[in-house]
Amino acid sequence: MTVAPNIEAKTTNKRKGGVSRWSRIMKNLTFIIPLSIFIILILTSIFAPFIAPHDPEATSLTERRLPPAFIEGGSTKYLLGTDSLGRDVLSRVIYGARVSLSVSLMVIAITAGIGTLMGIASGYLGGRIDGFLMRVVDIAMSFPGLVLAMLLAVALGPGFFTVVIALSALGWAGYARLIRGETLRIRNSDFVAQARISGASSWRIMLRHIFPNVLNPLIIIMTLAVGMMILAESGMSYLGIGIPPPTPSWGSMVSDGRNDLDVAWWISTFPGICIGLVVLSGNFLGDWLRDKMDPRLRQL
């Protein structure tokens, strides 16, 4: 009889002191670390000319496949070694951030924007608009993306905007599908009925009631897309329809170094690590952003 209250007191103490503080620190770390990684990468890509120790496109045939400085045989002149043409890997990674980040962010902004608009319109307005838009989505989803990318590369010539257009042209369809489904769920909810009773226009309902409530899944898909777009860009570079060769991008560096993986692993490993870091911190940031935007989770 007398033991019971003691046990209870102990467990509540433990919970107050240990678990909550630890989980709060963890929670903050999962947001601070990825945010700093992102900021560092963005600053790096903006100030690349000042940070990079060498010209990323300058070849030096006498210094091919030099190992990084921290490995035997490496020199401090090339901190992360050189590639098969003797170009500095570090400088190329720094410049590569420009292409990789800007391609993926631009494509995501375009596809998510168009997809959300189409999805909400289709789901809320329904009827013939829905039928038409969803058939367009079907076509976009069944069209082979690489074939379109090649056609565009031939028509427009390879380059930065060709890559962005090629990846955006079909990428919005997935967003439209997802957002339409969410919209269908929300449009039947009681608060949308209440807005209609209040006399709110369809515009207002879509903007104020539907859009804020589709943000959760939208943010998750957008953050997952960061990595996918970097990889898609590298795939296009590999086929020769991406950013043309001397300009470095992480994706093309990974595929360039592939042939030398057994003798010079550093050529593809370092850009690969960067891709991994961006994808991972993108996901963490997305989780954090979703929690911050949702009033129900914000105070926790």
Next chain:
Amino acid sequence: MAEVLLEARDIVKHYPVTRGLLQRTVGWVRAVDGVSFTVEQGKTFSLVGESGAGKTTIAKAILLLERLTSGNILFEGKDVYKFSAAQLKTGYRPKVQSVQQNPWSSMNPRMRVRDIVGEPLFVNTKQPKKEVYDNVSKLLDQVGIGAEGMTRYPHEFSGGQRQRIAVARALALHPNLLVLDEPVSALDVSIRAQIMNLLKDLQTQFNLSYIVIAHNLATVRYMSHGVAIMYLGQLVEYGDTEELFKNPLHPYTRALISASQLTLPEDAKDGAKQIILTGEMPSPLNPPPGCRFHTRCAEAGELCSKEIPDMRQVGKNYVKCHHYK
């Protein structure tokens, strides 16, 4: 007699049932099948019935969320379906507001309380933001929510508080008629009386008319002046509330009242025998011929399964049953 605010004349709502690739219509769900009633200014009119009786369909029709198959809804003597879009926007929508059953789903979780309550004002008036928020704080005060709740989100309130906020939103435009669809059934029993009293106070204060949809007879008896009992899309009995509860006419009404008195089998004395309905309500896809209630009625005779009874006046109230001639 008080002035009639809203009148439903023989309203009918049939939903098509479609099947197959071509969406062929194979039948009709007769959700509401010829219902007429009037709502008087400043009074409460209740619709009572089991689930599936068509109560909510009537509420949706009045709120213009569903279009009727036939029949008219007259508001202040004018046919609502003949209103132009502009007339609806100024002469009907703002005057007919509603409080829904579930206070957990009737508010956008991503809007603050001041924007939720202020939405009807933002939509229908040209008041600047500050003025709207001033009005919102007055409205919240009227329903007993402090002004500090203005910037909060709905999830921070309890069910009873949320229902108060829903009432404040419904009042924002100074409506004449509130459609209350099960306004207290989602709340704890201890909170129900508070909300019902609040609604009654507001009614006398603003001379509001209510249409209450309910299945809880205690709620109905406490709140309403007039009541109609629905069964399978039709009214079986309607009239003055007190009279109906003291002297129920239709066998279905008697069964409902008997079921609501919470008598345990061992409490039953010889005189007060509980009437227990067997079976379920027949499908509205294929309602029984004659009196719709005859399949479950203990007093049904031969006539009941053949002929459709008319609505007749018996004493003060009206009933649709062959047993009253």
